[in-house]
Amino acid sequence: MGETPSPRRGRGRRPAGEVRGAVLEAAGRILLRDGMRAVTFDRVANEAGSSKMTLYKWWPSPGALAAEAYFTRSAPQLDFHDTGDLRADLIEQLTSFVRWVVAAGNPVAELIGAAQLDPELGAAWSASYGLPRRELARERLRSAQRSGELREDADLDVLVDQLWGACYHRLLVLRVPVEESFVIPVVDQALYGAAAHRP
Missing domain, CATH: 1.10.10.60 (Homeodomain-like)
Structure with missing residues (x-):
């Protein structure tokens, strides 16, 4: 080339x-x-x-x-800050994530798609990107549990799936634009729920 x-x-x-x-x-x-x-x-x-x-x-x-x-390239854009305000930190991080995947474009979807068919790529994606990024999120959520912003029994893995999974679902399954306006509703829904009464 x-x-x-x-x-x-x-x-x-x-x-x-x-x-x-x-x-x-x-x-x-x-x-x-x-x-x-x-x-x-x-x-x-x-x-x-x-x-x-x-x-x-x-x-x-x-x-x-x-x-x-991909992980090396994305790391500076996806730093996870801990300011003591969980909602603000999640909004900042998820907004940075959305900006990154939009700017990166098709190669992100290509990489994730190829990882489903190539065992070596799938293992590398999990080890080099998926699991490290997930642990960064869990670390921030654990900090929120210690400070009382999250319940002690909150399922951190489910929270991570709700937040970032929603973005990947739009990007890879629905194939619709992932916009920054999507971030605040996703964060608030994950943190505060949608039911009128808790069972």
């Missing part, structure tokens, strides 16, 4: 952390720019200025690399 390889540094070997960072940056850039199919070891190695054998050593497949690159 005409990418210019990153310059290699003399004859010396670059530190492993530097190489890995360059590979993840290149893979994330390719994924979000050109889609899932464009993430190949050849192309990523060329753009990162790395050897293809290094990629084979660290990732079992291009899909696994794409999953980790």
Whole structure:
């Protein structure tokens, strides 16, 4: 596709952390720019200025690399703050999430869809993105339980499913736009419920 390889540094070997960072940056850039199919070891190695054998050593497949690159790329946009106001923090985080998936576009849906058919990608998606992001949310919710903002018996996994699952449902199942105006009703429904009387 005409990418210019990153310059290699003399004859010396670059530190492993530097190489890995360059590979993840290149893979994330390719994924979000050109889609899932464009993430190949050849192309990523060329753009990162790395050897293809290094990629084979660290990732079992291009899909696994794409999953980790996606998490690395999304992490700065999806920081989870704890200001002491759970509702405000959830609204801020979920709004950032919606902005991210809208800006990232089709590659997000492609990556999740491919993870359903590719066992290596599915495992990498869960380990590199799904479970770490879920634990960040659970950590903030546990903090809210300790401060008394949530009941001690609140099911944190169900709350996570309600909040982020609602966005993924629109994105992947209904295939309708996920808009920022969707965030506040979702957060309030999850926190305060919809029933007139609690059974």
